Structures are given as structure tokens and as C-alpha cells.
Amino acid sequence: MSSYPPLTRADVLSFQFSSWYPVFSALSMKSTVIRPLDPQFRAYLEADGVHVPKGSEDVPVESTLPDENEEIDDCDEETGEDYAFPELDSQIRAAVKAYGAVFPKLNFSSPKDASWLLPSSSPLKCTTPADVYLLLKSSDFITHDLSADSVFEGCTDAQTASSESYELELVLRKWYAMDRSREMRCFVHDGALLGISQRDDNYYDFLNDPATQSKIATSVHAYWLTQIHPKWTATASYTFDILLTRDLARFHILDFNPYAPRTDTLLFTPEELLVPAGPVPLLRVIDSPAHPAATRNAPAHQHNMVPFEAFSLSNGRGVEEFREAWQEELQKGVVHDDEDEEGRS
Known part of the structure; x- marks a missing residue:
């Protein structure tokens, strides 16, 4: 028997940020949702190469065009690499001014890789539009959100005509230095909170204290019953990510995700999340530095964290030399189109 309930397109859309945030904003960090987006923004994210759009750096780039009043197309039809989003830049800068710094995501995915x-x-701390664009352009994770086919993959009505349309959105969340040891993923199946899993794959000694584990399981269950269960009406099964408060008595909501194969069950198997274990949910944490899931010296997401261009730049360079070369390459991405225009004039 499958442990996953069927999903419709409408079910999936209930998990995009703009759907759940208005209901749970008081329990989450301050955020700005930008939609609709310029259609060229999707084209920019899908285009090859890593470069930031014109004007997105806080340091002004001097134009080399002979006529500063000449109208410039936002996208070069030949190369598809000449992008500028002045309105979006202004919206990002306004969010940075309001929040101090932001971290970005799209409808469902963040560029944490x-x-x-x-x-x-x-x-993920962004203080300029260029920071936001750089993270999104360099991420493999956010490609899931760029295609309706991937967003609605596995839905029972994925191949049928549907009135449920999909629109790309950019989310700017107030940046905090979050304590990863207090991040948890919670699993609700058929209306019952069955499991809580540590999200970070490091060993934390305090999480293995029996009294601490009991407090986390009890308080998360109680807070879910009063703050989430009455308000979440979209689906009977779902997952939600949280950041526990320092006293472990309450939590802030980070995200909601479908109860589906696409959502990592972390320290549980799907089968373990079928039957309630008792009056409080099961809590799973990394119980030893030697735990198979524990991080050793390898960085998270190392299998997909480096864009193709970085491989050529890293050859024969140390860490600091590579960082300087990478920043130089990004700066070239800001000005190379102006230079191309000068050459064609």
C-alpha cells in the first residue's frame, strides 16, 4: 500500500509560498512576494551561463555607449544574454531596505545549494539585487519551479485540462542567522502529526538529552494543534518545516511541503510515517557523530553546488585565488554587453 495520498494540481498550488503565507504570516518571518514577474525573468533564469543583469549591482557601472539616450532592448535577440530588470531591482532594494537583508526563493524552492x-x-544573505540573481542563477534546486511539468509531476490531473494555472513568483524573506540545530521537519498524515525530524545533518549533543527530546515532541505537538491544525485546510497530509524558539516551547514556520515522494523524509522512512506511535509524535535526531546521515567534512549539496563555469576557473587555483577569479568573472557579466554594444557601434 502506498504511503502517499494522491495530489491534484490544486493541492500542489496550496503549498506555494503565496498561498500559505497570508494565513500563517504571524508565525513566520516577514516576507515580500513579487508577482507577476517579467516574462523575461524566467528566460534569464533558464538561460545558459552565470551573469547578473545590468544595473543590479549597487556599484554603478559606467556606460561605454556613445549615446546615453539611445534606447536599449532588455534582451539581446541574438545572444539572449543581455538582461536588465530595473523595476524588479527597485523592488528587491526596497525589501533590503525594509528588512536589512533578504534571502530569496521561488514558489516552492530556495537556492540553498x-x-x-x-x-x-x-x-544566503542578500543585500543587492545582484546577490539575489546570482544565487538563483547558480542553483539547481530552483529549476524545479521554472516548469509547470515538474511542479505538477505526479498529480492525478497533471495531463488533463485544468483551471489551476501556475505563475512564477519571487519571494524575499527577512534574513536571520538561524540556529540550524533548532530546525525540524514535521510530518502530518491524514490529519495527525506523526513524526518530527532534525533537518540539519550534524550531531548535536543537547538534542540527545531525553528531557529535551520529550519537551520538543510535546511542545511541537501542542503548538501544532492550536496554531496550524485549525488553519491548514488544503490537504489532510502535509509536511512543514519549523525553527524552534530558544526555549523549545514554540516555533516559527519556515515552509510547507506536500506529503509526497518529492519531499525528503529525512531520518524517517515513508512506512514509519503511516501509523501514530502514541499521544505525541516520534522525534528523530542524529544520535551519534558516527550516524550514517551525519555530516563529516563534506559540504552540504556538494554534488550539485558548483556551476559549470567554476570548474574551469578553479583549475590550479587556491581558495582565495578562485574566489577573486569568480568575482572578476561575475563583474565581466555585468559589463560585457556594454562592451559588445560599443564594438558593434
Whole structure:
């Protein structure tokens, strides 16, 4: 028997950020949703190469065009690489001004596999439109959100005509330095909270204290009963990611996801999330530094974290040399189209 309930297109759309955030905004971090987006923005994300659009850097780029009043197309029809999004730049800068810094995501996915491109001390922290574009362009994860075929894959009505349309959205969330040890994924099946799993794959000693585990399981279940269960009406089965408060008594909502094969069950198997274990949900944590799921020295998402262009730049260079070369390459991406225009004039 399958452990996953069937999903419709309408079910999937209930998990996109703009669908659930208005209901649960008081329990989540402040966020700005930008939609509709310029159709060229999708084309930019789908285009080959890693470069940032014109004007997205906070440092002005001096134009080399002979006539500054000459009208310039946003997208070069020959190369498809000349993009500029002044209105979107303004919206991103407004969010940065309001929040101090932001981290981006699309309807469902965040570019956490590209977090290595920004300082490790503040992963995903964006202070310019260029930071946002760089993360999205370098991420494999966000490609899921670019195609309706992938978004609705596995839906019972995926191949049939449907009134449920899909529109790409950009989400800018207020950036916080979150304590990864307090991030959990919770699994609700058929209206019951069955399991809670540690999200980060590192060993934390305090999470293995029996009293702490009991408090987490009890408090998450109680808070879910009062704050989420009455308000989530879209599906009987779902998952939600949380950040526990320091006292472990409450939580902030990070995201909702379908109860489906596409959502990682982390420290559980799908079969373990079928039957309630008792009055409180099961809690799974990394119980030893030698746990198979524990991180050793390998960075997260290492299998898909490096864009193709980085391989050629990294050859024979140390870490700092590579970082400088990568930044130089990105700067070229800002100005190369202006230089091309000068050559054609």
C-alpha cells in the first residue's frame, strides 16, 4: 500500500509560498512576494551561463555607449544574454531596505545549494539585487519551479485540462542567522502529526538529552494543534518545516511541503510515517557523530553546488585565488554587453 495520498494540481498550488503565507504570516518571518514577474525573468533564469543583469549591482557601472539616450532592448535577440530588470531591482532594494537583508526563493524552492557563493558566515544573505540573481542563477534546486511539468509531476490531473494555472513568483524573506540545530521537519498524515525530524545533518549533543527530546515532541505537538491544525485546510497530509524558539516551547514556520515522494523524509522512512506511535509524535535526531546521515567534512549539496563555469576557473587555483577569479568573472557579466554594444557601434 502506498504511503502517499494522491495530489491534484490544486493541492500542489496550496503549498506555494503565496498561498500559505497570508494565513500563517504571524508565525513566520516577514516576507515580500513579487508577482507577476517579467516574462523575461524566467528566460534569464533558464538561460545558459552565470551573469547578473545590468544595473543590479549597487556599484554603478559606467556606460561605454556613445549615446546615453539611445534606447536599449532588455534582451539581446541574438545572444539572449543581455538582461536588465530595473523595476524588479527597485523592488528587491526596497525589501533590503525594509528588512536589512533578504534571502530569496521561488514558489516552492530556495537556492540553498548555491549558498557557498556568499560568505559562509551569512549564507544566503542578500543585500543587492545582484546577490539575489546570482544565487538563483547558480542553483539547481530552483529549476524545479521554472516548469509547470515538474511542479505538477505526479498529480492525478497533471495531463488533463485544468483551471489551476501556475505563475512564477519571487519571494524575499527577512534574513536571520538561524540556529540550524533548532530546525525540524514535521510530518502530518491524514490529519495527525506523526513524526518530527532534525533537518540539519550534524550531531548535536543537547538534542540527545531525553528531557529535551520529550519537551520538543510535546511542545511541537501542542503548538501544532492550536496554531496550524485549525488553519491548514488544503490537504489532510502535509509536511512543514519549523525553527524552534530558544526555549523549545514554540516555533516559527519556515515552509510547507506536500506529503509526497518529492519531499525528503529525512531520518524517517515513508512506512514509519503511516501509523501514530502514541499521544505525541516520534522525534528523530542524529544520535551519534558516527550516524550514517551525519555530516563529516563534506559540504552540504556538494554534488550539485558548483556551476559549470567554476570548474574551469578553479583549475590550479587556491581558495582565495578562485574566489577573486569568480568575482572578476561575475563583474565581466555585468559589463560585457556594454562592451559588445560599443564594438558593434
